[in-house]
Amino acid sequence: MLHGKSSELLRLHLNEPWDVGYDEYNVYPDVSPLTISLSRTLGISRDNLLVTAGSDQAIDAIVRSVKGTVLVLDPDFPRYVEHAQNAERRVIKIPLSLEESVFPERAIMDAAIDAQLIFLSSVGNPTGYTIPDGFLKEFCRTFPEVFVCVDDCYSEFLGTNTHHWAAQTPNILSIGSISKVGFPGLRVGYAVGGPQSIERIRRFVSPFAIAGHSLLKAEQLLGDPGFSGLVRNRVADQVAARDLLADALHKRQIRFMRPTGNWILARFGEGATWLAEQLKRQHVLVQGQSHPLLREWLRISTPNVSAIRNFIDIVDELMHPTIGIKQGLFKTGFDVHYAPNWHNAARAARIGDKIYGIDHIAITVKDRSRHENLVMDLVQEGGTIVEGPGIWPNDFCEHLDEVKPDLSMNFATVKLRSGGMLVISAPAVTGDQIDRWRRTRAEDVVHHIAIRTDDISDTAAELSELGWKPLTKAPVTDGNLEQWFLHNEQNQILELIRRHRPGVETFSCGNISELRRAEKPLVSSS
Structure with a gap:
């Protein structure tokens, strides 16, 4: 008979100081429960899913798992290029027109001959571009050996995503996050793809990358029957704020670009830097753009109608013409x-x-x-x-x-x-x-x-x-x-x-x- 035998789990495999009992702070985090909850929420098998520390870790892992040249649009979310450069990958940048309806389909197809991985966003950040219908399927048929990563982090604002398609298609990966629907501080993201693709990138993701408290909170959110309604309401609030800002900018003859996410990229000309500085003095933070094509633009997040009304009032006061x-x-x-x-x-x-x-x-x-x-x-x-x-x-x-x-x-x-x-x-x-x-x-x-x-x-x-x-x-x-x-x-x-x-x-x-x-x-x- 074993001395002190107990039915409780005795954790002796991870050097954990759990002498006061198990909780999310004194044992290593376990991502399995959240993976199960996320699998149910998305309607996707756990074999097609990898939980990551925000979508940023998913981007990094995908870049490192694919050897070869990375194709991106320019300008687009800068982390695509930054992760590619960190992994010492060659990068091909396809110029993205700032015009509303132009998407460089032909240029992408021409450049893909030399690429092994391409990043595209369902809603481009910061320009708000969207991918034309049918383009992704045409691309995958033409280049079955090129890995395609679709950044679906803002897909809630479109009402559609590529998750199920990615789960069934060998060379497609889709990434998502619960940040954009209202919980960025938890740093919970995920990648969706075929089982082989998921296993390919899993080795570049630490099993303990997300803090236990974040995992527990995310699991509680996903397990709440009202979670989907909460997401819909938060998206609706942000869309209403975005539309209010778009209308205000239009009335003030300030150009803005493709309002498709939870922000607006607006052109304030050479005064953009000055305006951002003055807004900061008024305790309002907006994001200036470092890309050479966008130095006259500011990206303004649209969290809710009240915040945007305050923003409009402050901008009107600042820009009252001297x-x-x-x-x-x-x-x-x-x-x-x-x-x-x-x-x-x-x-x-x-x-x-x-x-x-x-x-x-x-x-x-x-x-x-x-x-x-x-x-x-x-x-x-x-x-x-x-x-x-x-x-x-x-x-x-x-x-x-x-x-x-x-x-x-x-x-x-x-x-x-x-x-x-x-x-x-x-x-x-x-x-x-x-x-x-x-x-x-x-x-x-x-x-x-x-x-x-x-x-x-x-x-x-x-x-x-x-x-x-x-x-x-x-x-x-x-x-x-x-x-x-x-x-x-x-x-x-x-x-x-x-x-x-x-x-x-x-x-x-x-x-x-x-x-x-x-x-x-x-x-x-x-």
Whole structure:
């Protein structure tokens, strides 16, 4: 008779310190119960199913299990490429058009000759593309040796998935997750495929990758008879929020791309980075895009209607125009002499159908007295003097002897409390170039705005379609700032600026003298 014989399971195989009893914290997690629950929920055999630590682990395991070249769309979910590169796989990128209805079927078929694995999404993240009907079956018939991984994580938003097809097709794998239906913190994903395919990727997945508490919670969710209804309601809430945001963007003439998931990718132009920064200051987080084609876009998640209503209100406040265009001239909608107006002003401007981030605004006031008073008021309201006040170039540029007195001006730059910059000038003497400029406008005026860009030539080409023409043959640079001055038919000046040294906010003597010379042909000599 064995001493101390008991009917209880005695776990001595995994070096577990369970002296106080078994629970999800002091024994290694067992994925089997969740696999059974997930199998029932999906209506798929356990032999066709592998539970993973989020869909991300499934992507990694699939890449590592397939030796050879990986084919992806570009842009698409970046983790496909990152996992392929981590596994030292060659990657072929097929350009994905940003146009609504274009899918690169022919290009994919042509490139697949050299591939062993392809990733496609039922809903592309972040562009929202969907796979045309019949394409996957045609691809599999044409390339039976190429493994196809369909990312079905957002399939709940389409009402269909490829899970059952993948379970019956040797070269198809489908991945899913319970993250997108409301439980991302659990980090529970899964892969579906034929038994051989599942065993092929299983060796790259740790049996203990998911924490015991997550497994237990996921099993409870799937075992709840109301789980499917909960998922439907959460998806419906997110779709309602997405549709609300799409309608708001459409009314505001902001372009957005294929609203098919639980987010919207919206184009805010060169002002996208600025807007994301300002939203963060308002405790609102959106996702900027690192892909070169998407640098003017922000991805906005749509969790519920209330959140999106708040987002719309905040964006409207941030993008209330500081500068508008009336009859071809830049105008403010407020008294330029009242300092709080500038500190509260938005740092974006809409030109045509695009939004640009403003680097600085340059205004002219009537005389030295108003110039000094405005600078002082801006500082009292929380601004910081960057340059001046003084007479340019005399008080700024010792060695700029070639500047004629006609180009002199009262000059100062103030960094605003909101982070933008206001450049303030006034005539140095009656009848000088600034004075003549003002006379053509009759009031205190916006001399120019400078919009920040990472590619001056591309931005100039965009603006040329709206009638903005360069004042010089090419951009000018002093090693820190690269600038190009444009004008329209009304001789309003628009500056494009690229700062090569972020944080350096001053303007060199060469920068300012180039502007004054470029401006001269636009100003009457009388």
